[in-house]
Amino acid sequence: MHDLIRDVFLRYLKNPYLDKMADAAVINFGEKKLCLTTDSFVVKPLFFPGGDIGKLAICGTVNDLAVMGARPLFIACAMIIEEGFPMETLGRITQSLANQAKMAGVEIVTGDVKVVEKGSCDGIFINTTGVGEVLQGASLSVEAIRPSDKIIINGSIGLHGIAVLAGRKQLDFDFSIKSDCAPLNKLLLPLLKNPRTIKFMRDPTRGGLATTLNEITQGSNWGVMLEEKAIPVTPAVKSVCEILGLDPLYLANEGKAVIIVADEKAGGILRQIKKHPLGKEARIIGQIEKSPRGKVYLKTISGGKRIVDMPVADVLPRIC
Amino acid sequence: MHDLIRDVFLRYLKNPYLDKMADAAVINFGEKKLCLTTDSFVVKPLFFPGGDIGKLAICGTVNDLAVMGARPLFIACAMIIEEGFPMETLGRITQSLANQAKMAGVEIVTGDVKVVEKGSCDGIFINTTGVGEVLQGASLSVEAIRPSDKIIINGSIGLHGIAVLAGRKQLDFDFSIKSDCAPLNKLLLPLLKNPRTIKFMRDPTRGGLATTLNEITQGSNWGVMLEEKAIPVTPAVKSVCEILGLDPLYLANEGKAVIIVADEKAGGILRQIKKHPLGKEARIIGQIEKSPRGKVYLKTISGGKRIVDMPVADVLPRIC
Numbered sequence: 001m002h003d004l005i006r007d008v009f010l011r012y013l014k015n016p017y018l019d020k021m022a023d024a025a026v027i028n029f030g031e032k033k034l035c036l037t038t039d040s041f042v043v044k045p046l047f048f049p050g051g052d053i054g055k056l057a058i059c060g061t062v063n064d065l066a067v068m069g070a071r072p073l074f075i076a077c078a079m080i081i082e083e084g085f086p087m088e089t090l091g092r093i094t095q096s097l098a099n100q101a102k103m104a105g106v107e108i109v110t111g112d113v114k115v116v117e118k119g120s121c122d123g124i125f126i127n128t129t130g131v132g133e134v135l136q137g138a139s140l141s142v143e144a145i146r147p148s149d150k151i152i153i154n155g156s157i158g159l160h161g162i163a164v165l166a167g168r169k170q171l172d173f174d175f176s177i178k179s180d181c182a183p184l185n186k187l188l189l190p191l192l193k194n195p196r197t198i199k200f201m202r203d204p205t206r207g208g209l210a211t212t213l214n215e216i217t218q219g220s221n222w223g224v225m226l227e228e229k230a231i232p233v234t235p236a237v238k239s240v241c242e243i244l245g246l247d248p249l250y251l252a253n254e255g256k257a258v259i260i261v262a263d264e265k266a267g268g269i270l271r272q273i274k275k276h277p278l279g280k281e282a283r284i285i286g287q288i289e290k291s292p293r294g295k296v297y298l299k300t301i302s303g304g305k306r307i308v309d310m311p312v313a314d315v316l317p318r319i320c
Numbered sequence: 321m322h323d324l325i326r327d328v329f330l331r332y333l334k335n336p337y338l339d340k341m342a343d344a345a346v347i348n349f350g351e352k353k354l355c356l357t358t359d360s361f362v363v364k365p366l367f368f369p370g371g372d373i374g375k376l377a378i379c380g381t382v383n384d385l386a387v388m389g390a391r392p393l394f395i396a397c398a399m400i401i402e403e404g405f406p407m408e409t410l411g412r413i414t415q416s417l418a419n420q421a422k423m424a425g426v427e428i429v430t431g432d433v434k435v436v437e438k439g440s441c442d443g444i445f446i447n448t449t450g451v452g453e454v455l456q457g458a459s460l461s462v463e464a465i466r467p468s469d470k471i472i473i474n475g476s477i478g479l480h481g482i483a484v485l486a487g488r489k490q491l492d493f494d495f496s497i498k499s500d501c502a503p504l505n506k507l508l509l510p511l512l513k514n515p516r517t518i519k520f521m522r523d524p525t526r527g528g529l530a531t532t533l534n535e536i537t538q539g540s541n542w543g544v545m546l547e548e549k550a551i552p553v554t555p556a557v558k559s560v561c562e563i564l565g566l567d568p569l570y571l572a573n574e575g576k577a578v579i580i581v582a583d584e585k586a587g588g589i590l591r592q593i594k595k596h597p598l599g600k601e602a603r604i605i606g607q608i609e610k611s612p613r614g615k616v617y618l619k620t621i622s623g624g625k626r627i628v629d630m631p632v633a634d635v636l637p638r639i640c
Contacts, residue, residue, distance in 0.1 A: 005401070005433055008411050012418040017429035025429035027394055029453070030352040038396035038449055040434045074347055076358035076449045080400075081325070091328050098332040109337035109345035112359045113325055116638060120362075120442040129358055129396045129449035133349070318436060 023064045023202075026134055033134035035070030037061055040127045044318040046093065048167030050159070050178030051254070053126055054096030056320060059183050059254055060205065061130035062104045066185040067201040067257055069138030069192055072104060078112040078127040085124055093124065104183035106130070138192045142219035144199040149288040150266035151224065152259040154187060154273055155180065155281040156232040157209050161251030162240050164319050173243075175236035182255035187276045191259070191269060198269070200260040203253070205320060207311050210249040212258050213296045214310045224296040226286035226308065249298075250311050252319045260288065343384045343522075346454055353454035355390030357381055360447045364638040366413065368487030370479070370498030371574070373446055374416030376640055379503050379574055380525065381450035382424045386505040387521040387577055389458030389512055392424060398432040398447040405444055413444065424503035426450070458512045462539035464519040469608040470586035471544065472579040474507060474593055475500065475601040476552040477529050481571030482560050484639050493563075495556035502575035507596045511579070511589060518589070520580040523573070525640060527631050530569040532578050533616045534630045544616040546606035546628065569618075570631050572639045580608065 009018075017025040024037035041057045051059075058075065065072040077097065081090065101108050163179035165171055184203070191198050204212035209231070213224045233241075233248045241248050255278060261269045266284055273279035296308040329338075337345040344357035361377045371379075378395065385392040397417065401410065421428050483499035485491055504523070511518050524532035529551070533544050553561075553568045561568050575598060581589045586604055593599035616628040 004407050005410065005435070008407060008414055009431070009433075011411070012414040013428055013431075015427055015429070017427065018431065023430075025394070025396075027429060027451075029354065029393075029451075030350040032350040034349065034354075034451070036394060036396050036430055036449075036451060038398045038430055038447070039432045040398045040400050040447060042400060042434045042436050042440075073349075074345070074356060076345075076356050078358045078360045078447050078449075080360050080362060080445055087324050087328060090325065091331070094328055094332040107335055107337065108333055109335070109347060110343075110356055110358055111329070111333075111338065112343075113329075114360045114362045114638075115325070116362050116442065119439075121445070122436065122440040125400055125441070125445070127358070127360060127398050127447040127449075129356075129398075129447075131347075131349075131354070131356060131451065318434075 024068045026068060035065050035068045035132040035134050037064040038127065038129040039064065040125055041320060042125050042318050043164065043320050044122065045167045046123060048179060049163045051181035052093060052096050053124065054093040055100045055181055056254060057126040057128045058097055058100035058104060059181050060320060061128040062106060062183040062185055063203045065130045065132035066188045067203050068134065069140045070132030070134045071189060072106045072130055072132045072185050074131040075101060075106050075108045076110045076129045077108050080114050080116060080121050080125045082121045082123055083115055083118045100183065104185060135189060135192050137195060140198060140200050142200055142216060145220040145222060145260055145288055147222060147288050147290045148263040149199055150261050150263055150284050151286045152261055152266065152270055152273065152282055153285050154257055154279040156234045156237065157253055157256060158233060158237040158248035158251035160254040161316055161319060162237050171240065175240055177236050180253055180255035182278055184255060184257055184278060187273065187278045188257055191272060194265060197262050197265040198259060199262065202258050204256055204258055205252050205254060208250040208252055209258065210296065210308045211311060217294050217296055221293055223289040223292045224286060225289045226296065226298045228298050228300045230283050230285045232281050232283050249308060254320065344388045346388060355385050355388045355452040355454050357384040358447065358449040359384065360445055361640055362445050362638050363484065363640050364442065365487045366443060368499060369483045371501035372413060372416050373444065374413040375420045375501055376574060377446040377448045378417055378420035378424060379501050380640060381448040382426060382503040382505055383523045385450045385452035386508045387523050388454065389460045390452030390454045391509060392426045392450055392452045392505050394451040395421060395426050395428045396430045396449045397428050400434050400436060400441050400445045402441045402443055403435055403438045420503065424505060455509060455512050457515060460518065460520050462520055462536060465540040465542060465580055465608055467542060467608050467610045468583040469519055470581050470583055470604050471606045472581055472586065472590055472593065472602055473605050474577055474599040476554045476557065477573055477576060478553060478557040478568035478571035480574040481636055481639060482557050485636065491560065495560055497556050500573055500575035502598055504575065504577055504598060507593065507598045508577055511592060514585060517582050517585040518579060519582065522578050524576055524578055525572050525574060528570040528572055529578065530616065530628045531631060537614050537616055541613055543609040543612045544606060545609045546616065546618045548618050548620045550603050550605045552601050552603050569628060574640065
């Protein structure tokens with residue numbers, strides 16, 4: 001279905017902004033560059049270990065701006081609410097939105113609420129659109145990526161995906177895994193003060209690290225080599241994945257960024273990331289290679305090598 | 321339910337932007353003023369005489385920017401689609417979005433699509449967020465309104481509301497009423513070139529002319545006097561309203577603006593509006609009065625006077 005939808009959109013909505021297929025658009029606005037991004041949140045359940053739809057709606061949009069090198073400034077927030085939705089729950093979600101916006105330093109400046117009849121939507125859907133200002137000197141793009149550039153991630157992968165599964169009571173065991181849902185702007189934006197260092201950033205949400213890296217190889221036409229042993233995965237996520245037959249590389253993250261850094265600056269950037277509470281477990285997990293072009297391969301712990309493909313289908317629907 | 325929701329939001333989301341309760345926020349961005357607005361469209365049915373959800377999603381957001389004195393520039397568009405939604409229908413809607421954006425002179429620069437399981441949403445919901453640039457010298461606000469200012473509307477009221485009802489097959493008769501759904505930016509923005517002339521503009525959508533005028537009186541603390549005989553209502557809308565017991569003052573419009581103009585400039589502005597295809601039936605329908613403060617009253621055709629209140633409930637749900 002996703003491919004069909006993409007085909008429909010590409011047929012009617014071709015323009016230089018959308019053709020980039022990024023999660024955000026960069027636009028000239030006066031003497032500044034504005035970054036605009038939108039996301040609807042349909043996560044199920046609304047509350048999960050480590051977060052809720054309100055927190056997610058702010059973090060997701062803030063992170064989409066931050067990875068574009070934009071300081072998140074303003075949020076427009078629209079809700080579609082099913083008639084009879086409990087006011088107490090709406091209050092908790094709204095409070096979470098407000099708290100998270102404060103924490104991320106963004107202001108919710110405008111909004112919209114539509115109420116639909118019972119049965120016409122599943123509880124509540126939240127859309128957030130973010131406006132940010134692209135930092136001067138930040139010129140992040142896949143075109144800037146070169147072989148030997150290092151790939152950094154700021155911590156353990158797969159936490160959000162497993163936390164939402166846990167929230168659905170689809171797990172019969174309790175590993176107390178919490179979503180990593182967090183606003184990354186205060187971690188990522190200071191890194192851009194180092195000129196010609198950060199080439200590209202992306203948050204590996206739906207489809208996980210594997211999807212993001214595949215998009216990078218397809219966009220840049222270089223290859224990616226990943227070191228399995230370097231990729232941080234908590235023992236709890238590893239165990240759940242083994243039991244359920246899931247691959248952490250494809251699980252959603254909501255507080256992680258893939259950061260592509262010039263080889264010679266990677267050590268310094270890693271140290272800088274590790275100083276931030278959201279980057280303590282950061283690691284260099286691989287690098288850009290000349291070949292195989294357009295492919296991601298993984299050096300496994302056992303010494304083997306395997307291609308990491310795009311996911312065949314949405315591994316977990318309604319994860320965000 | 322709407323009051324409850326408003327109370328929840330006001331409790332947690334107080335800030336100078338939201339406290340204005342406008343449909344859009346004006347923000348300083350560099351040396352320019354940016355206008356940001358968001359709306360979710362949940363109209364039922366998706367296609368109705370004179371429009372569809374795609375056309376509506378562009379016009380609604382373009383008009384929310386235009387009435388703030390902002391030139392609409394960019395749109396972020398997010399869709400929530402029910403699994404199994406016909407691709408052919410999605411194609412028609414997307415084409416309509418694209419056509420309408422072109423007509424209004426805005427670019428859809430970023431987007432998002434979420435697919436939810438069958439039964440989790442009613443077909444398709446579309447959110448559009450618009451970014452505009454506030455025209456220099458445009459300082460529209462209810463505070464600028466003064467007694468004797470004239471109230472202009474650019475044409476007949478109630479067409480959208482009745483067209484959607486007709487689309488629902490709730491009418492057993494065919495008056496061939498079409499929605500007035502249209503982008504108003506090219507009609508409204510040129511009016512602002514006349515300095516100190518246009519005080520305030522608003523598009524009377526959900527809740528109709530009555531609701532918009534009540535919001536104006538409550539915001540400005542002046543009164544409004546309406547001349548019933550001056551308010552343009554087509555014979556078809558009049559007939560349907562009589563049969564169904566509806567009041568056209570409360571019916572939704574999607575191609576109308578209420579324009580508050582300095583008394584001495586009203587004649588000139590009316591002539592300018594009438595020259596535009598979307599303003600041919602424009603009329604001065606009343607004026608701002610010192611009393612009764614905060615109230616809208618109507619001089620009826622029969623010579624009586626009655627207060628026009630806020631609607632007690634959503635007259636027609638899912639009208640946009």
